[in-house]
Amino acid sequence: EVQLVESGGGLVKPGGSLRLSCAASGFTFSSYSMNWVRQAPGKGLEWVSSISGNSNYIYYADSVKGRFTISRDNAKNSLYLQMNSLRAEDTAVYYCARRYSGSGTYTDDFWGQGTLVTVSS
Amino acid sequence: DIQMTQSPSSVSASVGDRVTITCRASQGINSWLAWYQQKPGQAPKLLIYAASSLQSGVPSRFSGSGSGTDFTLTISSLQPEDFATYYCQQPNSFPITFGQGTRLEIK
Numbered sequence: 001e002v003q004l005v006e007s008g009g010g011l012v013k014p015g016g017s018l019r020l021s022c023a024a025s026g027f028t029f030s031s032y033s034m035n036w037v038r039q040a041p042g043k044g045l046e047w048v049s050s051i052s053g054n055s056n057y058i059y060y061a062d063s064v065k066g067r068f069t070i071s072r073d074n075a076k077n078s079l080y081l082q083m084n085s086l087r088a089e090d091t092a093v094y095y096c097a098r099r100y101s102g103s104g105t106y107t108d109d110f111w112g113q114g115t116l117v118t119v120s121s
Numbered sequence: 122d123i124q125m126t127q128s129p130s131s132v133s134a135s136v137g138d139r140v141t142i143t144c145r146a147s148q149g150i151n152s153w154l155a156w157y158q159q160k161p162g163q164a165p166k167l168l169i170y171a172a173s174s175l176q177s178g179v180p181s182r183f184s185g186s187g188s189g190t191d192f193t194l195t196i197s198s199l200q201p202e203d204f205a206t207y208y209c210q211q212p213n214s215f216p217i218t219f220g221q222g223t224r225l226e227i228k
Binding site for chain 2: 061109
């Protein structure tokens, strides 16, 4: 059974840092790209960042570029998001999702339960 | 960036109704479109990928169609568990973008 479990969220002051983790199980982690997607309170879904299985390809939303760093440790079946220079507008539930490739397209076929990040003084 | 626009933003319907939600891309995306369902306090759940392919385990009352810029999600006969928010997504071009969501409410 595919499982994704996020951790590391919490309350942080503006300008602070936080590192999110996503523990994966039930599939060959290194074979899949992974995404971080966030959702501000009462708002829609916003893609944050993607990383390929071998970490060769990394992409960021403009809203987090230069402040957030995605990484992974395939030996530990773990995905990370290092968040620096946090702003109030980064307050959201952060989800990790498996990026499946098939039928000529990609989909986020499995999602974790999310971890809440609150940026407030 | 490819913008995804859903309509309507919200819809009220009754159990047994047929409901259609539309998603329009700002440029052609072939059939590279996914639909997700999200219930309050839960993570999104994949319903449809490649515009019309039903994800394993998803009831057959859900269907998707379209290509290019215009797509639809149809629920043929609403069930109580279908009341939720639905999002379209273009997953192939970075930045990946979502529609703003359609909230499906009980009439």
